[in-house]
Amino acid sequence: MEQHLASVLIVDDNAENRVLLSGLLKPHYRVIVSTGGKQALNICTKKQPDIVLLDVMMPEMDGYEVCEQLKKDPVTCDIPVIFLTAKSEIENEQRGFEVGGVDYIHKPVSPPILLSRINTHLKLKHAVSALEKQNERLEERVKERTYELEMLQNATIGAMASLAETRDNETGNHIRRTQHYVKVLAEELVSMGHYVDELTPESINLLYRSAPLHDIGKVGIPDEVLLKPGRLTSEEFEVMKRHTILGRAVLMSVEDSIDFKCEFLTLAKEIAYSHQEKWDGSGYPEGLRGTDIPLSARLMALADVYDALICERVYKPAFPHDKALEIIAEGEGTHFEPLVVQAFLNIEHVFREIAAKYRDENFDEDVFNSGADDE
Structure with missing residues (x-):
């Protein structure tokens, strides 16, 4: 040669x-x-x-x-x-x-x-x-490895979230809807000029990925409580409230098994533990009030409630979008942070689109759209 x-x-x-x-x-x-x-x-x-x-x-x-x-x-x-x-x-x-x-x-x-x-x-x-x-070549390999790890992490998240689904009557589309709700809420808050330091593009992506784990603690709730078709007794409700504590415990065990701080797990713990807290301090498990509730959990609280309202549950029928809108607006300053409610009202049409795109098999479109203005 x-x-x-x-x-x-x-x-x-x-x-x-x-x-x-x-x-x-x-x-x-x-x-x-x-x-x-x-x-x-x-x-x-x-x-x-x-x-x-x-x-x-x-x-x-x-x-x-x-x-x-x-x-x-x-x-x-x-x-x-x-x-x-x-x-x-x-x-x-x-x-x-x-x-x-x-x-x-x-x-x-x-x-x-x-x-x-x-x-x-x-x-x-x-x-x-x-x-x-x-x-x-090293940069390409790092990108490939990062992508592989992200795919593995997403698959693990999906598997853990699916584990909670098997215990509950909620579906995988509930998980997809709520993570999209959280994402667009966070983006709207930033566009309004709020929480711009906390809600960076990277942190919003982490929120989106960690949101599916909000109810992972339900794996530890007995069927007779979790699947009860009627109203829970005070004793049963105390049992149900433990899903927030159990969820954080599950994620803490994952965190303890690694030797580095993982922001994704930090957000997942916040959401799992505090998404049932209320702005006025009447929520659980700790009765946190106002901004003492992590921002991630304040976003998840509204997303989770909206989805629960528009979907049929063993204990309630599905409400139309406009009814859900009314209930959330009424919860401003009590259940939900006012800024988060305002962000929701600004983009309620996006919530409607997400709900329709990721609808469940038994999704009743006529009920969902009843009372809505023609578009």
């Missing part, structure tokens, strides 16, 4: 210098010759030589200007430039390095020095190129 020869562009307006340098380099490199700056720029753009030997003193466009133009162009900026000149003043060398040259060789040229310098800079260029390619 023929060995690939590196290409060297010689730029010099002096014919004798071009012949001398060409004869010296041809046994070792593929040589390209240019007689001036403009021609050299054109050659570099089209052929992209591996390295440029550039005379400083040339008519029309000197070597410094040529080098400046090369470094400004993304196509040619990585080509190393070695200046060749009879000038020996320090200022000239400084100028050469300032415009982007990698080396400065004085005339008359010493063949061993020239060959050694070219070889050194070509090796350096190849090493940098190899490192960049390796970094690109």
Whole structure:
């Protein structure tokens, strides 16, 4: 297999210098010759030589200007430039390095020095190129691995959430709807200028992904309480309230099994534990009031109630969208944070669209839309 020869562009307006340098380099490199700056720029753009030997003193466009133009162009900026000149003043060398040259060789040229310098800079260029390619491969691998981990995490979340579904009469579409409700609520709050530091795009994505675990604690509630078709007694309700505590305990056990802080699990714990708290302090399990309730749980509280209202349950029929709207509006300042209710009212049509898109099999569209204005 023929060995690939590196290409060297010689730029010099002096014919004798071009012949001398060409004869010296041809046994070792593929040589390209240019007689001036403009021609050299054109050659570099089209052929992209591996390295440029550039005379400083040339008519029309000197070597410094040529080098400046090369470094400004993304196509040619990585080509190393070695200046060749009879000038020996320090200022000239400084100028050469300032415009982007990698080396400065004085005339008359010493063949061993020239060959050694070219070889050194070509090796350096190849090493940098190899490192960049390796970094690109690593970045791609990190992206692939991150995607794999996210898919695994999402699958695990889905499996855990499905575990709660098997104990309850709620469906997988309830999970899809509520996580979309939470997402659009958070985005609307940001568009209103509220909680912009807390509700970053990254945290909203984490909220969306953690929302399905809000009722994971229901796996520990007995069937006679969880599936009771009528109103719960006070004793049964105390049992039901434990699903928030059980949910946090499940997620804490996951958190304890890893040796790093996971923001996703932090949000999932907040939602599972506090989504039944109420703005006025009358909720459970701790009776938290106002902003003492985590923002994630305040969002989930409204999303969960809206979905419960529009869906049939063993203990109630499905309510139409407008009725659910009315009930949530009435809960402003008592059950729900006023800002969250306002965000909901701003985008209630989006909630309606989400509910219709992810409807259950027994979803009654006529009931859902009864009383709604024609659109």
